[in-house]
Amino acid sequence: MTLPRRAHPRPLDLKTGRVDLTHGGGGRAMAQLVEELFIKGFDNEALNQRNDQAAFDVPAGRMVMTTDGYVISPLFFPGGDIGSLAVHGTVNDVAMAGAVPLSLSAGFIIEEGFPLADLKRIVDSMAKASRDAGVPVVTGDTKVVEKGKGDGIFITTAGIGMVPAGVVISGDRAKPGDAILISGTMGDHGVAVMSQRESLGFETAILSDSAALHTMVAEMVAAVPGIHVLRDPTRGGLAATLNEIASQSGVGMLMEEALVPVKPEVRGACELLGLDPLYVANEGKLICICPEADAETLLAVMRAHPLGVDAARIGACRADTHHFVQMKTAMGGMRVVDWLAGEQLPRIC
Amino acid sequence: MKYIDEFRDGQVAQSMAKAIAAEADPAGSYHIMEFCGGHTHAISRYGLEDLLPANVRMIHGPGCPVCVLPIGRIDAAIWLARQDGVTLCTYGDMLRVPGSKRLSLLKAKAEGCDIRMVYSTLDALKLAQSMPERQVVFFAIGFETTTPPTAVAIKQAQALGLKNFSVFCNHVLTPSAITQILDSPEVRELGTVKLDAFIGPAHVSTIIGSRPYEYFAEEYQRPVVIAGFEPLDVLQAVRMLIRQINQGRFEVENEFSRAVTRDGNEKAKSLVAEMFELRRVFEWRGLGLVPYSALRLKEAYAAWDAERRWDVPQDSPPDNKACECGAILRGVKRPMDCKLFGTICTPENPMGSCMVSAEGACAAHWTYGRFRDAEPGMPQGPEPEEEETE
Ligand code: SF4
Numbered sequence: 001m002t003l004p005r006r007a008h009p010r011p012l013d014l015k016t017g018r019v020d021l022t023h024g025g026g027g028r029a030m031a032q033l034v035e036e037l038f039i040k041g042f043d044n045e046a047l048n049q050r051n052d053q054a055a056f057d058v059p060a061g062r063m064v065m066t067t068d069g070y071v072i073s074p075l076f077f078p079g080g081d082i083g084s085l086a087v088h089g090t091v092n093d094v095a096m097a098g099a100v101p102l103s104l105s106a107g108f109i110i111e112e113g114f115p116l117a118d119l120k121r122i123v124d125s126m127a128k129a130s131r132d133a134g135v136p137v138v139t140g141d142t143k144v145v146e147k148g149k150g151d152g153i154f155i156t157t158a159g160i161g162m163v164p165a166g167v168v169i170s171g172d173r174a175k176p177g178d179a180i181l182i183s184g185t186m187g188d189h190g191v192a193v194m195s196q197r198e199s200l201g202f203e204t205a206i207l208s209d210s211a212a213l214h215t216m217v218a219e220m221v222a223a224v225p226g227i228h229v230l231r232d233p234t235r236g237g238l239a240a241t242l243n244e245i246a247s248q249s250g251v252g253m254l255m256e257e258a259l260v261p262v263k264p265e266v267r268g269a270c271e272l273l274g275l276d277p278l279y280v281a282n283e284g285k286l287i288c289i290c291p292e293a294d295a296e297t298l299l300a301v302m303r304a305h306p307l308g309v310d311a312a313r314i315g316a317c318r319a320d321t322h323h324f325v326q327m328k329t330a331m332g333g334m335r336v337v338d339w340l341a342g343e344q345l346p347r348i349c
Numbered sequence: 350m351k352y353i354d355e356f357r358d359g360q361v362a363q364s365m366a367k368a369i370a371a372e373a374d375p376a377g378s379y380h381i382m383e384f385c386g387g388h389t390h391a392i393s394r395y396g397l398e399d400l401l402p403a404n405v406r407m408i409h410g411p412g413c414p415v416c417v418l419p420i421g422r423i424d425a426a427i428w429l430a431r432q433d434g435v436t437l438c439t440y441g442d443m444l445r446v447p448g449s450k451r452l453s454l455l456k457a458k459a460e461g462c463d464i465r466m467v468y469s470t471l472d473a474l475k476l477a478q479s480m481p482e483r484q485v486v487f488f489a490i491g492f493e494t495t496t497p498p499t500a501v502a503i504k505q506a507q508a509l510g511l512k513n514f515s516v517f518c519n520h521v522l523t524p525s526a527i528t529q530i531l532d533s534p535e536v537r538e539l540g541t542v543k544l545d546a547f548i549g550p551a552h553v554s555t556i557i558g559s560r561p562y563e564y565f566a567e568e569y570q571r572p573v574v575i576a577g578f579e580p581l582d583v584l585q586a587v588r589m590l591i592r593q594i595n596q597g598r599f600e601v602e603n604e605f606s607r608a609v610t611r612d613g614n615e616k617a618k619s620l621v622a623e624m625f626e627l628r629r630v631f632e633w634r635g636l637g638l639v640p641y642s643a644l645r646l647k648e649a650y651a652a653w654d655a656e657r658r659w660d661v662p663q664d665s666p667p668d669n670k671a672c673e674c675g676a677i678l679r680g681v682k683r684p685m686d687c688k689l690f691g692t693i694c695t696p697e698n699p700m701g702s703c704m705v706s707a708e709g710a711c712a713a714h715w716t717y718g719r720f721r722d723a724e725p726g727m728p729q730g731p732e733p734e735e736e737e738t739e
Contacts, residue, residue: 258359322720322723324719324720324723326720328396329394329395329396329580330359330362330395331359331362331395331396331397331400331580331581332359332362332363332366332396332399332400333395333396333397333398333399333400334396334399334720335393335394335395335396335717335718335720336716336717336718336719336720338715338716338717
């Protein structure tokens with residue numbers, strides 16, 4: 001007599017269950033977690049092969065690869081969660097080379113005792129973000145660490161993408177005279193996350209800007225293949241990212257504070273928190289540095305895209321042996337916009 | 350946030366700059382000390398020096414609580430953190446201030462001391478409630494603004510009967526510091542440091558009011574304008590001070606009347622008076638031993654005083670020899686006069702306290718103003734008129 005064979009007699013208790021060490025142990029419990037949560041959630045051809053690696057064909061040409069760890073706290077914040085962030089962040093890192101993202105991998109490090117319901121919520125959000133972006137999660141890994149050895153859940157995603165022929169976008173290509181554009185308001189993500197942290201206890205209507213920028217980038221690259229630099233101002237915000245580019249490219253920059261769009265409620269929250277919006281993280285914005293002649297075209301392309309309606313030109317690159325990023329302040333004085341110096345900011349990405 | 354924008358209007362700033370230029374006598378010079386780190390930060394952050402004529406020089410004062418705490422007190426905090434069962438709570442900036450032997454609270458934390466960064470005294474109080482088995486010590490620093498919150502926390506601890514909460518009190522007083530500067534040999538006898546006028550503190554004055562400044566405006570014949578921390582507040586204060594100097598007046602004027610009254614906040618003042626008493630003398634970085642310039646808890650509150658609960662060392666080790674923080678805090682030197690500035694000492698690796706807090710003169714100049722040193726063509730403040738002693 002043969003009974004119909006079910007791999008797992010009882011389905012995962014997604015309402016009240018918790019992750020325990022067996023879920024990372026390589027046994028049946030782990031197989032069940034992978035099956036019922038990850039494969040079901042991400043559902044795509046490569047992943048469904050259930051191998052330890054994904055096999056797929058890639059077009060010929062120049063490929064980019066990136067990886068990023070996500071350790072954000074809190075895990076859920078207004079406008080997103082660690083799952084959507086882990087997709088958007090890595091898709092954007094691929095896109096900032098002007099590349100078309102092809103696929104992602106995802107590694108989960110989960111702390112023993114983590115509620116399965118939260119895990120499902122994160123995986124579902126991640127799956128949705130990946131579907132919306134059209135970039136599948138094709139392979140993954142799960143580890144469970146003992147209670148106290150992690151903070152809920154950490155996710156690492158890697159991504160690959162193909163760069164269209166003739167496109168060379170890199171942080172070391174900014175030239176004196178180039179225009180500096182940004183795709184929208186600064187500081188939304190960081191403020192949204194920080195407003196959620198209890199010790200700062202204040203409520204705002206600010207949503208994280210977490211979004212995948214690759215479709216906008218594709219349109220920008222199609223319009224102006226000669227873009228010099230693209231980068232998303234995440235940790236350290238606009239200030240840190242401009243400084244990175246300035247030192248990579250060996251140029252100085254001059255920007256104007258009054259030209260940098262910041263939402264009034266973000267400005268207000270920053271005021272309360274003693275932060276400068278220029279240093280607050282973004283997860284759905286990009287900086288574009290291009291020849292002055294292409295600036296207007298690119299601004300128009302960005303503004304026509306839903307993720308770039310507030311795009312603005314904020315300044316220009318210039319020759320400067322010190323590689324200073326300088327800013328004319330809203331008051332009309334001049335200052336340096338420096339790197340962030342070891343500030344004790346909470347984990348926001 | 351219309352409220353903020355009102356005080357950051359670029360066009361208003363430009364017209365104020367014109368008014369200042371028109372009123373400043375080109376034949377004279379104006380040396381204005383902004384006492385508070387909050388003003389120092391606003392001046393650097395908004396590049397306000399560029400809006401002032403060359404003969405109006407801003408001198409950064411000692412009103413940065415992190416900057417004025419001497420090494421001995423940092424060492425004492427580290428000592429406290431090392432005691433058995435102690436959890437030390439501190440504001441973030443204090444973590445990085447170098448103590449002696451190249452130690453800091455941050456390094457002590459890495460070595461295993463239980464040191465927590467908090468945003469308020471109440472965070473520390475909550476921590477004490479949640480960890481009854483630990484002794485939670487709050488590293489209290491700051492001028493008159495931060496004293497009332499410390500007092501409130503102790504009141505609450507008293508009401509809750511909390512036996513595991515105490516305060517390492519380092520609260521200091523603004524007026525005595527200003528007097529000390531005006532009495533310093535550089536200002537009084539040698540005349541090497543010119544100080545014509547003061548911008549008075551914003552937040553501190555909301556508590557103590559404008560009355561305490563009346564004494565030294567009169568006695569030392571120095572005009573004072575109490576001003577808010579917004580850039581337009583600072584410009585307006587400069588304009589009012591120039592006018593007083595031109596007219597030979599030395600009064601206390603209040604630009605920050607939207608928050609400051611002559612008598613300040615009576616309730617806060619009486620709470621502080623109830624719980625704290627003057628220390629006979631307290632060491633300040635840069636200013637040395639300043640009589641009656643700091644507070645400690647009264648005997649009745651001894652149970653919450655970390656200095657009574659533990660035998661906290663009272664040493665006063667000398668500053669790093671090359672660090673000029675002391676002279677900078679007295680207005681005698683400027684950050685770029687320090688050999689370590691920007692070479693060995695940066696905000697990532699501070700050698701002195703002035704490079705730690707965003708309100709410190711060195712940190713502000715490095716973070717916002719260092720392009721002025723790099724490009725000779727850019728507008729620069731006038732050189733100090735005379736050779737410094739020291
Ligand atoms: S630059 Fe550093 S070492 Fe020099 S005075 Fe400033 S804080 Fe002290």
